[in-house]
Amino acid sequence: MKRTASLLLAILVIVSLLTACSKKPDPQPATTQPTETKPAAPVELQFFYPVGVTGPLAQIIGNMVDEFNKAHPAIKVTATYAGGYGDTLTKTITSIKGGTPPDLAVLGASELYTLLDMDAVLALDDLIAKDGGQKFLDDFYPGLLKSGKSGGKLYSLPFQRSTQLLYYNKDAFKEVGLNPEQAPKTWTELSDAAKKLTKKDGANVVRWGVEIPTNSFIFQGFALQNGAQIFTEDGKKVFYDRPDNVEALQFWADLAKAGVQPPGAIGSSNATTDFLAGKAAMLYTSTGSLGSVRDKATFNWGVAFMPAKKQFGTPTGGANVYVIKSIPKERQQTAWTFVKWLLEPERVAKWSIETGYIATRKSAYDVQAMKDYTAKLPQALVARDQLQYASAEMTVHNGAAVTALLDEAIQAVVTGKKTSADALKEVQTRANQALADWNK
C-alpha cells in the first residue's frame, strides 16, 4: 500500500511537471460573435520601447498609450519598458526567436542591418501607400527618414530622434567672464573656455570645465566635426584609423590630460547628473535630455551646436518605430493604426516638448502647443536647426561587434592605456575581420 501510494505520488508530480512545461497557447485576437450582444474583446498589441536618456520617459509613454487605448476601445496596447537600446533589441529578438514576438518596437535607428539580417522587421511601404502615401512621408525630415531605408524599401519611421548638443551653464560663464550668450563654436574655443571654467580647491576639483561621456556615439560627433563619416552607407566598411579620426580622439583624450575634463571612462548619466549638480560647466549629450535639464536645472542654461573643427557635425541618434514581420497580417494593420496615431503631428509635438527629442515631422513645429513652447524655450529648436549639419549614426552589419571594438579603442585611449593612433589601428584590423563576411 505504501509502495502504491509513493508510486501514485511520483506519477502526480511527473504529470504536473509536464503540464507546467507545456507551451502556452498564443494569445488569439478576439473574433466577434455576430449573434451575441456583448462587445468583442480588444485586440492586444505588445509594444516594447527603450529609454536611452535621463528623464521620466517611461511615464510619458505610459500616458500616451493610455490615451490611445481610451480613444480606440477595439485595440489595447501594452507598452513594456525594456531598458536601454541594447537591452530592448535583445529582448525583442529573443522574443521573436522564442515564438512570442511583440507586435511593434521602438529600436535604435542604427540597428537596421542587424534586424534585416535576421529578417525581423516588416517593410512599411504597402501600409503607407494605403494610408498617407507620399504626402505623409514628405512631412518627415529627410535626414531622419533615410535611416529606415534599405534596398529601396522603408522599414521604420523616426520616433525619438536626437542630435548631440553642447549644454552649458550660463551662470558659470558669467562668473568667469565669458559671454553667457556665446557658447564655444570651435574646438579651440571649447578647450579655452573649459580651462577658464575649471575650478579647483587644492588637489580637488570643485567644477570641471566640460564633461564628455565615453562612448562611440560621441566619437562619431568628433569625427564628423573633423571631416567625414566613419562608415559606408551600405554598412559594409568602417574607417576608424583615418588620420582625421586619430586627431579627433587625441583631442578628446587631451582634454582630460589638460585637467579640464574628468579622467577615465565616464558614463553619460553621470555626466548629466554632474552638470545638473553644477559640477561640470559644459556637457556633451543628447537633446533627449533637454526635458530633464529644463526641469531639474537650478541655474540659467543654454544649448548650442557641437563645436566645429572643419565643420559643424553631429550624428543623429535615437530610435525609430519598427513593426515586427512575423505577426499575422491583420495584426500588422492594427499595429499600423497605433504607429500612425503615435506619429500624428500633435503627438510628435507633445513628445518633443516633454522630452527634448526632435519632432520628426515638419508640421509638428506648426502645432500651437509647440509654437508657444518654443517661444518660451528657444533651446528646444537648436537640435532641429542643427539637423542641416547632421549625418546618420553608424549603421553597419554586425553592428554590436563593430561598435564594441570602437568603444574598446576609445576607452583605452581615454584611460591612457594606448595612444590614439595605436588603438584605432588595432581595432580597424579587427573590425575589418568582423565585417569580412559581408565583403566577400
Next chain:
Amino acid sequence: MAIQPAAPTATRPRSASPRLGRWAGPYALLLPSIVILVLFTVWPMLLAAWQSLFRMNLATPVPRFNGLGNYAVLFADPVFWKVVGNTLIFAATTAFPSIALALALALLVNNKVRTSWLGRTAIFYPALLPAVSAASIWLFMYTPTYGLVTRFLTYFGLSNTMNVLGDAHWAMPAIIVMSVWKQAGFYMVFYLAALQGLPQDVHEAAIVEGATGWQEFRGITFPLLGPTTLFLSMSGILSGLQLADPLYIMTKGGPDNATSTIIFYLYQKAFGSWDQGVASALSVMLIVLFLAIGLFHYGYLDKKVHY
C-alpha cells in the same frame, strides 16, 4: 512446537521481475529531478556542444558546419584571452579572501556574549541583498567627486577626481572589494555552524597539553573545519567564475574589457553580436572548466580532508 520459517516462495510479490518491483517506487520518485536535470542541464550542454561546431551568426542565417572553427576564432581573439585571465583572477581573489575573512569573523563572533547576534547580523546582511541592489549601491559609492568611497579616500590625500570604475587598473579591485564584502558574511555562517559542531573533548585535551591559541587553531580547529573549507572553496571559486551581474551594472565589462569575464563576454556574443556558434564554443569551454574544478575538489582534495 518449533515455529517453522515460512516457505521462501510463499510471500514473493507477484510482479514478473522482483527487483524491478522493489525499485520502481524510488526511481519513480527520482524521475522528476532527473527530468529537470536532463532537460535544463544535460540537454542544453549537449546542444551547446553541438552548436559550437557550426557557424551560426548574423552573416550565416542557415547554420553551416564549421568543425572547430569557432574555437580557432576564440583562440585568435585577444579579448578572449583577456577575459579568461580576468575570470581566473576574479575567482581566486574573491574566493580565498572571502573564506579567510569568513573564518576570521566566525572565530570572532563565536562566543556566548549577549550581543553577538548584532555582530553576526551586521556581517551577514550583505549576503541577503540582491546582486543588482548591491551593485547599484556600490556604483554610487564609487562615483567620482561625491561618492562615499571617493570622499573617504580624499581624507588620505587622494584627489576627489579619482574615477575608480573608469580606470583600467582600479576597476577590477573595486569590484573584488564589493564581492568579498557581499560573500564573506554568507560563508561566515557556514563556519559558525561548523565551529559550534566541533567536538569539545579535543579542545580540552589541547588546553590540558598547554597548546597556544595559534597551535590549537592550526592543529585542531582548522583541520576539523576541512569539509566546510572544501565546500566553501569550491562554492567560492565557482561563484567567482560566474560573476556577471555587478559587471553589468557597474562597468559593462569595461573600461577596455578590464572587468569583462567569460560569462559577460558570452552574453555579449550571444545577445549582442548574435553569434551563437562562438557563444556555444565559449559555453563548452566554461563547462569543461567547471567540471575540471569540481573534479579537482571532490576527486583529489576531498581525500585530504579529515572527516
